[in-house]
Amino acid sequence: MYRPEKVQAYLTSISESRSPVEDALKRNIFKYGLWLLGIPAIIYGAIDRGVAAFSGPVFDVTDVSYCLIGLVILLGWVCIGLAEDHSDGTILKAAQSIDSAIAPASEYIAQQTYRLPFPYLCQVYHLLNVQHLEDIHRFSLGNLKVVKVSDFQATQEGGKIRFETMLDSPFNVLRMWRNPVVEVELTIHSPHQIELKVPTYGQKFIRVLFNVLPLNDKEHHLSIQLFSNLAWPKELLKAILIVASSLTLLEDLPYLNHLARRNYDRLFSQTSEKRRSSQAMQLFHRYADLYNGSWKYRQMQLLDN
Ligand SMILES: [Fe+2]
Numbered sequence: 514m515y516r517p518e519k520v521q522a523y524l525t526s527i528s529e530s531r532s533p534v535e536d537a538l539k540r541n542i543f544k545y546g547l548w549l550l551g552i553p554a555i556i557y558g559a560i561d562r563g564v565a566a567f568s569g570p571v572f573d574v575t576d577v578s579y580c581l582i583g584l585v586i587l588l589g590w591v592c593i594g595l596a597e598d599h600s601d602g603t604i605l606k607a608a609q610s611i612d613s614a615i616a617p618a619s620e621y622i623a624q625q626t627y628r629l630p631f632p633y634l635c636q637v638y639h640l641l642n643v644q645h646l647e648d649i650h651r652f653s654l655g656n657l658k659v660v661k662v663s664d665f666q667a668t669q670e671g672g673k674i675r676f677e678t679m680l681d682s683p684f685n686v687l688r689m690w691r692n693p694v695v696e697v698e699l700t701i702h703s704p705h706q707i708e709l710k711v712p713t714y715g716q717k718f719i720r721v722l723f724n725v726l727p728l729n730d731k732e733h734h735l736s737i738q739l740f741s742n743l744a745w746p747k748e749l750l751k752a753i754l755i756v757a758s759s760l761t762l763l764e765d766l767p768y769l770n771h772l773a774r775r776n777y778d779r780l781f782s783q784t785s786e787k788r789r790s791s792q793a794m795q796l797f798h799r800y801a802d803l804y805n806g807s808w809k810y811r812q813m814q815l816l817d818n
Pocket of ligand 1: 639645649650761765
């Protein structure tokens with residue numbers, strides 16, 4: 514049946530200009546994705562010339578030189594990598610002062626900073642909503658399941674929640690790094706810093722520090738700092754983690770937009786019955802108890818600096 518309002522909504526959505534953040538994220542995925550694809554392409558070329566050099570009755574010096582050139586290019590490609598884009602130009606003071614206390618500088622991999630057109634509290638709600646990993650990141654996390662919340666601890670500055678996650682598909686690409694079932698930690702370090710710690714094979718970790726700073730009542734800065742103690746080439750790890758974080762943030766944009774349209778103040782004042790029924794939101798409720806009354810004051814303080 515013809516639905517003029519649906520047609521109008523569709524026309525409006527395709528005529529709206531894309532946000533600069535969306536463009537920056539797509540550019541990141543393209544740039545780092547292309548760099549990653551270059552590695553198997555160069556390896557293939559080098560192996561192909563190497564095999565050709567030894568397969569004929571006569572040893573082919575030209576093919577050997579092509580193979581060696583390919584290997585040298587591969588070495589340079591991986592070691593030099595890609596420069597990080599600091600076009601935003603924003604270095605967050607809070608991020609700089611806190612990160613060394615939580616993750617050693619030797620484990621630093623990369624940092625990405627974005628100015629997002631959503632209220633700061635929407636970002637906090639999104640980060641502390643464990644369940645959204647299943648619903649919103651179904652594509653990037655390959656149908657990851659949040660099985661249960663196994664532990665919750667309140668701390669002076671915030672709290673920590675541990676929850677079990679499961680990769681039920683044998684083809685999930687995340688199995689390259691982690692066991693199918695692992696306990697992930699989500700920690701509030703301060704009103705502006707939240708950490709996600711994912712265990713990988715061999716007692717190693719990938720840590721993601723989210724630094725969220727309000728700019729005004731409609732915008733905030735999000736800085737994503739990536740740390741890992743995995744013994745992989747750093748440039749390779751950087752490209753993979755930046756592609757992954759850009760993809761997940763791209764998936765988050767419609768969700769943040771949806772939260773911004775809701776009365777998010779209401780999210781911070783839920784009844785105790787509703788709270789008890791939602792174990793996955795315990796950390797968010799802890800944040801609301803600690804910081805709800807003072808967030809507007811802090812926001813003004815930050816704007817004054
Ligand atoms: Fe998300």
